[in-house]
Amino acid sequence: MLFDLGSISERVAERYDVITVGGGPSALAAAIYARRMGLSILVTEKAIEGGQLNLTTTIDNYPGFSNIRGEELAAKMKDHARQLGAEFLNGVVTKIEKHDEYHTIMLQDGKAILANVILLAMGANPKKLNVPGEKEFTARGVSYCATCDGYFFKDKHVMVIGGGDTAMNEALHLSRIAKSVTVVHRRDKLRAVKALQDKVFSNDAISFEWNSIVDRFEGSSQLEFVVLKNVKTGEKKRVKTDGVFVAIGLSPNSDIVRNIVKTDENGYILTDENMETSVPRIYAIGDARKKSLRQIVTAVADGALAIANAFEKYFA
Amino acid sequence: MPLLGEKDANYLRKTFSEQLLSNVKLLVFVDDPSVCEYCDPTQQILEELAELGEKIETTVYNVKTDKATAGMYKVEMTPAIVILNDSGKDTGIRFYGIPSGHEFSSLIQDIIMVSSGNVSFFNEDLSKKIRSINTPVKIRVFVTPSCPYCPKAVIEAHGAAILNEHITAEMIEANEFPELSMKYGVSSVPHTVINERHSFVGAYPETAFVSELFKALGGM
DSSP, X not given: OOBOOTTOOOOOOSEEEEEEESXXXXXXXXXXXXXXXXXXXXXXXXXXXXXXXXGOSEEOOBTTBSSEEHHHHHHHHHHHXXXXXXXXXXXXXXXXXXXXXXXXXXXXXXXXXXXXXEEXXXXXXXOOOOOTXXXXXXXXXXXXXXXXXXXXXXXXXXXXXXXXXHHHHHHHHHHTTXXXXXXXXXXXXXXXXXXXXXXXXXXXXXXXXXXXXXXXXXXXXXXXXXXXXXXXXXXXXXXXXXXXXXXXXXXXXXXXXXXXXXXXXXXXXXXXXXXXXXXXXXXXXXGGBOOSOOSHHHHHHHHHHHHHHHIIIIIO | OOSSOHHHHHXXXXXXXXXXXXXXXXXXEEOOTTTOTTHHHHHXXXXXXXXXXXXXXXXXXXXXXXXXXXXXXXXXXXXXXXXEOTTSOEEEEEEESOOOBTHHHHHHXXXXXXXXXXXXXXXXXXXXXXXXXXXXXXXXXXXXXXXXTHHHHHHHHHHHHHHOTTEXXXXXXXXXXXXXXXXXTOOSXXXXXXXXXXXXXXXXXXXXXXXXXXXXXXXX
């Protein structure tokens, strides 16, 4: 049984060398590197440090850990940063104000904290399907978090929408709880890595609806049916289900900085090769940054690169 | 064998000695292990906390033999945790089900809030609004231990209870009470129900939480 100390806030100072907005793997790696270079660092997090790691049931591609639960890896990373003297604040950053020699973060409770360097590590949130019935049946059978809500579908029939690594991980997690899992994917083959494909294809509880997208959700007070549309034939069919888990990708959590730093058309923050954004002393790391691969291993690398560059440029 | 590892125990010992000001009383209500799977570990983890903080006192009651006490605090299910402040006053905070996983941090935050008398995440304006409520309010927050968003919803509800004696706020571990969860149609967490009639799903920012609270009471 796990007893997580995740969101305990400590007392914080009024100024730090570095503040991270977000507390996922990129921020925790940055905290480790910053402390070892002698910089003070505050990691701010709105939910639980470790970010999306906490939503991942099993991780099997992070070097050194052939198979570890997401929340366990998150706790280890936080513990590592804490031991080196990183500080933590549980709260929501509502605004960032830029200045020349420093920047300010504003918290929901009105408090302002200064930092010489800010690391934007806000991560990304699950994308919605934007189909009829989705909003109505969210939390009534439609979910975006298999780790949180999986057990409500014990011995029931569920669907997973998506064909990537996250979708397959969720399908595998749900196959241990639900009676059956149907994966709905818009193409005729999965995008997930081969290791995950091998696992889902050999799992008797998991079946597939290929070339299919969700047309709409139907039900009375709870979700009862999903209407699937075959993208090749245009044919629609109504399938009975108890729950649907949506895992079709992510959208960056960059709303609060879109008028401050440059982003691409999807909201991903643009940086140079050292992770610095269009504004000096503001860096972006992890999933919120425009990059080609969003993984724990690239997130932690971003954090290290940002700190190394910031140290040389602004603290040396 | 202790449930808390040595590292976590040391961290808590330090946190408690730095942040606890006045005494906090934790009442744990248990039933026989044959009918309450999580009563034993809940009792154990709270006893371990009392060992780690000298300002923390844990008392265990059996709902069958200590009926009067259970009735006094309106304990409905087991395991249950009730938190009293320094003067022995009921804070209105309830945990039904074991505070494990991410919910353990909710319990620790609660202990710190009650002991320091400081609910810092509500700003002055929101605190004032919460304090102005003068009718009974019962907030139930359904959670699962693996849900990383849930502690925020729980702590907001518990914080409101600390600020206003008319408010009772319960964390309910949905897996342990499936019938109750079904009754309220819980299938995503955190799922908050206020006074039986108003509900919302998700961890809301503080301002939105307070506005939901007033919506439930019929206007702002």
